Amino acid sequence: NAGVTQTPKFRILKIGQSMTLQCAQDMNHNYMYWYRQDPGMGLKLIYYSVGAGITDKGEVPNGYNVSRSTTEDFPLRLELAAPSQTSVYFCASSPLDRELFFGEGSRLTVL
Amino acid sequence: GQQLNQSPQSMFIQEGEDVSMNCTSSSIFNTWLWYKQDPGEGPVLLIALYKAGELTSNGRLTAQFGITRKDSFLNISASIPSDVGIYFCAGQPGNQFYFGTGTSLTVIP
Numbered sequence: 001n002a003g004v005t006q007t008p009k010f011r012i013l014k015i016g017q018s019m020t021l022q023c024a025q026d027m028n029h030n031y032m033y034w035y036r037q038d039p040g041m042g043l044k045l046i047y048y049s050v051g052a053g054i055t056d057k058g059e060v061p062n063g064y065n066v067s068r069s070t071t072e073d074f075p076l077r078l079e080l081a082a083p084s085q086t087s088v089y090f091c092a093s094s095p096l097d098r099e100l101f102f103g104e105g106s107r108l109t110v111l
Numbered sequence: 112g113q114q115l116n117q118s119p120q121s122m123f124i125q126e127g128e129d130v131s132m133n134c135t136s137s138s139i140f141n142t143w144l145w146y147k148q149d150p151g152e153g154p155v156l157l158i159a160l161y162k163a164g165e166l167t168s169n170g171r172l173t174a175q176f177g178i179t180r181k182d183s184f185l186n187i188s189a190s191i192p193s194d195v196g197i198y199f200c201a202g203q204p205g206n207q208f209y210f211g212t213g214t215s216l217t218v219i220p
Contacts, residue, residue, distance in 0.1 A: 004153075033208070042115070042199060042210035043154075050206060058207060090153055098161075099144060100201065100208055102153035 002026045006091050006103035013081045013110045021076040021106050023091030029101075031094040032074040033058075034066065036087040037105075043090060049074055081110045113138060117200055117211030125219050130187040132214045134200035142203040143183035145174050148213075149196045157198075158185070190218050 007022045025032065030051045035043035035058075045058030049068040063085060065077040074093075078085060088107050092100040117134045124130060134143070142161055146154035158169050160176035160183060167174055173186045183200055195218050200211040 031206075035210075040212075042117075042212045043201075045207055045209070048207060056206070059209075098142065099156050099159050100154075101156065104153045105151075 004091055004093050004101055004103035006089075006106050008106060009104065010107045011109070013078075013108065015081060015083065015110060017081050018077070018079050019081070019108075021078070021089055021091075021108070023074045023076065023103060024072050025074075025091075025093040025101075026072065027093060027095070027101070028071060029093035029095045030071065031096075032068065033092045033094070033100065034064070034074070034076045035090045035092065036060065037090060038087050046076065046089075078108075083110050086110045113202070113204065113207075113209040115200060115202055115209050115211040117214055119214060120212070121215040121217070123217045123219065124190055126190060126192060128190055130190055130194070130216060131184065132198060133182060133184045134202070134211045135182045136202050136209075137181070138204055139180040140202035140204050141180075142208075143174070143176050144201040144203075144208070145172075145183070145185045146199045146201065147196045148199060154199060187216075190216075192218050192220055194218050 004025045033048040034046040044060045047066040049055045091103045145157045148154045158174040165176040171188045175184045197213045201208045
């Protein structure tokens with residue numbers, strides 16, 4: 001049972017580089033979310049999507065972009081990486097906007 | 112964004128003791144969720160609550176959706192070493208879920 005799959009699990013970026021964090025779910029959930037978690041903190045919502053073709057900003061969207069071309073995939077794009085984007089990123093999906101099911105996380109370091 | 116106050120921040124308890132933690136929000140929520148996160152892993156859902164006053168159990172865990180819809184409580188009975196981890200509450204006023212800052216639980220054998 002795959003659930004929510006995130007890649008890569010670890011990545012080191014240089015300041016100014018760009019990259020895409022991949023997220024895929026095989027549960028046919030309409031709702032998908034991207035969160036970041038900083039040390040000792042809760043999760044902050046970056047972007048979310050209520051279905052293919054529909055995305056919206058969360059609490060901390062600056063420096064990120066998303067797209068949702070299919071129900072299964074919800075990639076998160078970092079443009080011009082900055083040290084402040086060093087964090088652990090979690091993707092989650094939800095059926096009918098209820099429980100959230102998380103992936104294992106992608107650990108990003110920007111140097 | 113929404114403010115979710117989770118307390119206590121950390122707890123150190125003896126194995127076998129009961130544990131209580133809670134979350135309060137500044138506004139009304141439609142859903143409360145409780146998660147556990149182990150080091151290096153994603154949060155795992157423990158209990159979901161959808162109705163004010165709802166009391167739900169999952170094994171030794173019991174959670175309640177506060178009557179005012181602005182708070183929720185999680186109790187763990189007869190703690191065991193594998194209960195160690197960080198517990199998060201999450202609340203939903205609309206399409207977005209907001210998370211508390213977590214309660215770190217240490218169980219001393």
